[in-house]
Amino acid sequence: MRLLLDSQDFSEINLRTAWREATNHDIAASIIGHIRRAALGDPLLPYSERVDRALRKILGSRPWTQPQRGWLGRIANQIKSEVVVDRASFEQGAFKTDGGFKRLNRTFGGKLPEILAELQDEIWQQAV
Secondary structure (H helix, E strand, O other): OHHHHHHOOOOHHHHHHHHHHHHHHHHHHHHHHHHHHHHHOOOOOOHHHHHHHHHHHHHHHOOOOHHHHHHHHHHHHHHHHHOOOOHHHHHOHHHHHOOHHHHHHHHOOOOHHHHHHHHHHHHOOOOO
């Protein structure tokens, strides 16, 4: 197994680094959640629940095509795992394979940066 992982650039060092970074993202999201709760009286919600709630709000905010709805779901899943999804994120992995930022931006009528900002804003809106 170790040789297979090494052959695919998943060395032990790379895996440890990825694990540490993922854990740090989770910690950062958790800390932000605690600060919001203390400062604003915002209920403490798991980050993934905040992302799901934000996605539902964005999906209900206007009519989306079926491909746009699918992409929004994929973006939300990426936000759950990476915490920050920006333009550079679309030039890696599956997003890059599917055309990267340029293609995805065309799918959203040139408004992908605005939609990403709106999604991030919704994630941190106070729960009612």
